[in-house]
Amino acid sequence: MVERTSKFLLIVAVSVCFMLILYQYVGPGLSLGSPSGRSYSEELDLFPTPDPHYVKKYYFPVRELERELAFDMKGEDVIVFLHIQKTGGTTFGRHLVQNVRLEVPCDCRPGQKKCTCYRPNRRETWLFSRFSTGWSCGLHADWTELTNCVPGVLDRRESATAKTPR
Numbered sequence: 001m002v003e004r005t006s007k008f009l010l011i012v013a014v015s016v017c018f019m020l021i022l023y024q025y026v027g028p029g030l031s032l033g034s035p036s037g038r039s040y041s042e043e044l045d046l047f048p049t050p051d052p053h054y055v056k057k058y059y060f061p062v063r064e065l066e067r068e069l070a071f072d073m074k075g076e077d078v079i080v081f082l083h084i085q086k087t088g089g090t091t092f093g094r095h096l097v098q099n100v101r102l103e104v105p106c107d108c109r110p111g112q113k114k115c116t117c118y119r120p121n122r123r124e125t126w127l128f129s130r131f132s133t134g135w136s137c138g139l140h141a142d143w144t145e146l147t148n149c150v151p152g153v154l155d156r157r158e159s160a161t162a163k164t165p166r
Helices: 004-031 042-046 089-100 144-165
Strands: none
Touching: none
């Protein structure tokens, strides 16, 4: 008898916990009303006035954020991928060489971390990243190191492919 009662109480306690969790996640999306009488969207505005101590450090104009650039893979354009640690850069860089649908997909061989990403009809790379060229400019190269290093590395790679007999 005691076992049945304890099992019943355990089931009731688990059900109540489940209902509380369900209410927390599903309840805010429902229009059940709010105890304060304000709408849900008004309650979301935690900081209605700007903080006077906050100083805007970087300003990005809307036209810069919404601009579109044309990338010509068959031309001379190169994407330089700046890998920043702890930002998901490894996952995104791997996605660039493995999952993007291209006219000529990158050639990724099993067991190797580097993939060869050539332009259509040419043996030149269109992507400069650690997954296509390796650590050519050093381990976790920053913007200044990349701007100084990339042109030289690309010139060396192009001259090396031009020297090889076809």
